Structure formats: structure tokens, C-alpha cells
Amino acid sequence: MSEVSQKRHALASFPGWQGAGAQAAPGVQLEISPYLGYLNLRGDPGDERFLQTIHAALGQPLPLVANTFTKALIPQEIAQGHLSIFWLGPDEWLLVAEPGIEKALAGRLRENLAGQCHSLTDLTGAQVLLRLSGDHARDALAEGCTLDLHPKVFKTGQCAQTTLAKASILIALTDDLPVFDVIVRRSFAGYAALWLQHSGADL
Amino acid sequence: MLLIKCPWCGTRDESEFSYGGEADIARPATPDTLTDAEWADYLFMRKNPRGLHREQWVHAHGCRRWFVLERDTVTYRFSATREPG
Ligand SMILES: [Zn+2]
Numbered sequence: 001m002s003e004v005s006q007k008r009h010a011l012a013s014f015p016g017w018q019g020a021g022a023q024a025a026p027g028v029q030l031e032i033s034p035y036l037g038y039l040n041l042r043g044d045p046g047d048e049r050f051l052q053t054i055h056a057a058l059g060q061p062l063p064l065v066a067n068t069f070t071k072a073l074i075p076q077e078i079a080q081g082h083l084s085i086f087w088l089g090p091d092e093w094l095l096v097a098e099p100g101i102e103k104a105l106a107g108r109l110r111e112n113l114a115g116q117c118h119s120l121t122d123l124t125g126a127q128v129l130l131r132l133s134g135d136h137a138r139d140a141l142a143e144g145c146t147l148d149l150h151p152k153v154f155k156t157g158q159c160a161q162t163t164l165a166k167a168s169i170l171i172a173l174t175d176d177l178p179v180f181d182v183i184v185r186r187s188f189a190g191y192a193a194l195w196l197q198h199s200g201a202d203l
Numbered sequence: 204m205l206l207i208k209c210p211w212c213g214t215r216d217e218s219e220f221s222y223g224g225e226a227d228i229a230r231p232a233t234p235d236t237l238t239d240a241e242w243a244d245y246l247f248m249r250k251n252p253r254g255l256h257r258e259q260w261v262h263a264h265g266c267r268r269w270f271v272l273e274r275d276t277v278t279y280r281f282s283a284t285r286e287p288g
Contacts, residue, residue: 066211089266090211146204146216160212161265162219168264 010034010128010189025200027136030193037102038123039095040088041109043116050116057112058095058105063087069159069172079104086159086170094170096129096183128189130182132196136203137178143199145171151178167192208284209262210270223259225249226271226287253277259287 011032043050045064055061060072062085069086074097081098083105088094097105102124109120132141138149144165147154154160159172169192170183184192205217231237231245250256256276261269272284 066213089268092266146218162215163264 007035010186011193025136025140025197025203027134027203028132028140028196028200029134029137030196030200031131031133032189032193033129033131034189035099036124036129037097037099037105038127039097039102039106039109040121040123041093041095041118042091042120043113043118044091047117050113050118053112053116054109057108058083058085060085062093066090067158067160069157071174074101074105078108084172086172088161088170094123094183126186127183128186130184130189130193130196131179132182133175133177133179136200137180139203140196140200141171141180141182143202144195145169147171151176164192165195167195205279207260207272207281209265209268210284210286211268212262212265215262215265219262219264221261221263223261223269226257226259260284 009032011034041054041062043054045051045062051062051064059075060070060083063070064087066087069084071082071084074081074083079097079101081101083101084096086094086096095102095105102122106120106122113120138151141164142149145162147160147162154173156173156176156178159170161168161170163169164171164182164184167184167188172181172183173179174181182192182196206214207217207220208214209220228245231241234242237245253276256274258272258274259269260272261267269287270284271287273282274280275282
């Protein structure tokens with residue numbers, strides 16, 4: 001396997017994109033986290049042993065309610081940082097942690113789940129997180145997302161896999177401010193970021 | 204906007220879903236004993252009713268699960284989504 005000497009920012013080649021973030025439009029702030037750690041976990045939520053093993057390993061339970069996520073500190077003995085767990089489907093979750101931590105998390109999970117039916121896949125590098133905040137963040141998203149993003153319907157702690165314009169995304173409301181986290185495939189990151197800039201400018 | 208209820212994610216826009224044809228078509232258990240006509244019937248012949256139609260759909264941009272729903276081909280009304288099998 002060849003060593004990649006330098007990581008390349010997913011939006012490095014896009015004109016007008018300086019550094020880690022941009023004021024997409026008045027009232028719409030766009031930040032990018034290109035290097036988070038991602039793990040996809042599958043298993044049977046009806047299996048108590050599976051659920052307990054995960055809970056013990058990660059220090060937080062898997063979210064079993066559809067379209068929700070949890071976020072908590074990672075147990076000290078694994079690493080320093082936070083872990084978010086997103087519900088993706090009835091037997092599928094996405095684990096997102098600070099860069100580099102995913103290896104320690106995966107190691108711990110593999111060790112504790114040995115012999116149990118499950119699937120764990122490291123997706124790190126395949127996606128990018130775009131963080132959208134500001135008074136008009138909701139309006140900018142609503143231009144291209146078919147979900148009802150009204151605060152009475154889509155609340156903090158909820159997430160959903162859906163589409164933003166032509167891109168498949170995982171969207172989550174992480175704060176009432178509002179702050180939206182949009183996880184998008186790396187190859188669609190430029191498209192999604194530019195689309196958000198343009199939709200913000202239209203408001 | 205046409206809304207479809209995924210059994211797992213809830214009600215979403217139709218654009219998140221893909222159609223997978225008529226439901227309840229079982230592959231013959233012993234294909235080698237079938238006549239060409241019977242095999243062709245399994246492969247190609249579909250009900251195409253006017254009215255209620257049981258269909259397979261997949262929540263392609265959501266949870267990526269398959270499910271069965273009933274659609275009225277006259278009114279395009281969707282009803283009774285459920286897990287397959
Ligand atoms: Zn679904």
C-alpha cells in the first residue's frame with residue numbers, strides 16, 4: 001500500500017474557498033470538517049447481548065429510535081474526544097469521532113464483539129462534514145431539501161438520510177441556534193458546499 | 204409533492220425512493236423442470252392492474268431498505284407499507 005504523504009482538503013480546488021469556512025451569505029455560516037473518523041456499524045438491535053456489548057465498549061448506547069443521534073464523551077481508556085452515533089436504519093449506525101480516534105474505537109469494538117454477529121466498516125476519508133449555522137441556515141437548506149426542517153418537526157437530536165439538491169446526505173440538527181451538520185460523500189462535498197453558498201445568496 | 208411512508212424512517216418525499224416492480228413474485232423452486240412458457244411467465248408476465256397494485260420499493264436515499272406497499276394505479280394513492288417477507 002502506498003503512503004499518502006499529504007492529505008488533500010476536499011474543497012482545496014474550489015475557487016473562493018479559503019481555509020476551513022466561509023460566510024456563505026448574510027446569516028448563513030458554512031464550516032467544513034474534512035478529516036473526521038467514520039465507522040459504519042451493523043447488528044441486530046433485538047439482540048440484547050449486542051446492545052450491551054456496544055454500550056459497555058463505547059460508554060453510550062446505540063440510538064434505537066429512528067432518525068435520532070446521540071453524542072457523548074469517549075471512555076478515557078480508549079481516547080480523548082467525543083463520539084456521535086447516528087441511526088441510519090433499523091440495524092445500521094454511523095459512528096463519527098474526531099480525526100484519528102476511529103482506529104482506537106474500531107479496535108475496541110472488534111475486540112468486544114469478537115464471536116458476535118456484526119459488521120464494522122471504516123469509512124474514514126469517504127465523507128466530509130459541512131456545518132451550517134446562522135439565522136438563515138434553515139432557509140438555505142430548505143431550498144434543496146425535501147424534509148420539513150421547521151423547528152417543531154425537525155428538532156435538536158434528530159437526523160435523517162435524505163437529499164440536498166442532487167446529493168445524498170445525512171443531516172442532523174445539533175443545536176437549536178440552529179446548527180446543522182451535513183455529512184456528504186467526499187466527491188459531492190464541493191457540489192454541496194457550492195450549492196449551499198448559492199442557495200444562501202438567493203435568500 | 205408525493206409522500207411515501209417508509210416503514211422505518213417515516214413519511215418522506217417520493218424522490219428519496221426507487222420503484223422495484225410488482226411484489227410477491229417468487230422464483231420457482233425447480234427452474235430446470237419448467238417449460239419455456241412457464242419460465243417466460245415468471246420472467247416477463249406482470250399483472251398491470253387498474254386499481255390496487257402491490258409493489259416493491261426501496262428507500263434509496265434514506266435507510267436503503269426494501270419494503271412492500273400498495274398503490275392504486277388510478278388515483279396514485281399509496282397505502283399499507285410494510286416490511287418485506
Ligand atoms: Zn427508510
